[in-house]
Structures are given as structure tokens and as C-alpha cells.
Amino acid sequence: MAIHKLLRRSLSSEKRSNEVPKGHFVVYVGESEKKRFVIPLSYLNNPSFQELLCQAEDEFGVHHPMGGLTIPCTEELFIDLTSHLRGE
Numbered sequence: 001m002a003i004h005k006l007l008r009r010s011l012s013s014e015k016r017s018n019e020v021p022k023g024h025f026v027v028y029v030g031e032s033e034k035k036r037f038v039i040p041l042s043y044l045n046n047p048s049f050q051e052l053l054c055q056a057e058d059e060f061g062v063h064h065p066m067g068g069l070t071i072p073c074t075e076e077l078f079i080d081l082t083s084h085l086r087g088e
Contacts, residue, residue, distance in 0.1 A: 028070045029078040036068075037078070043085055052081070 023041050028034040043049045052071050059072045
């Protein structure tokens with residue numbers, strides 16, 4: 001599945017460091033300037049987050065300009081979505 005290819009590429013491109021706790025991964029979000037977010041792997045099971053991943057695949061394919069998974073939405077939308085996911 002394409003989402004798994006995107007995630008696998010993203011995780012392999014990221015430097016393993018103490019900044020990314022076990023069970024989390026990094027995404028870059030924003031329209032012009034990208035901001036780095038560390039989010040739980042459990043978000044991958046959420047249909048809303050999966051839709052963002054599909055949009056990322058449509059826009060960037062499997063090559064992401066930031067070297068990690070890039071989500072094509074505004075930072076505000078991403079924060080709203082992840083705030084909702086934390087509340088579930």
C-alpha cells in the first residue's frame with residue numbers, strides 16, 4: 001500500500017535521535033514554510049489522518065522535499081486535526 005511506502009521512506013530518511021520517541025514519527029506541515037511535528041504512530045489508524053496521507057501522496061508521490069513525510073495542509077488545520085485525535 002502506498003501509505004506504508006510513504007511512512008517507511010519517511011522513517012528511514014529521518015535521523016534516529018532522542019528527539020523522536022519510540023512509537024512516534026515526524027511530519028512536516030505548512031504551505032510555504034514547513035514546521036516539524038512529532039506525532040504518535042496511532043494516528044495512522046484514523047480515517048481523517050489517512051486522508052491527509054493520501055493528499056500527501058497525490059501532491060508529492062513517494063519523494064518528499066523535506067526528506068520526511070510532508071503533509072500538504074495549513075499548520076492550523078493540522079493542529080486542529082491532531083487536537084481532535086488526542087481527544088478521542
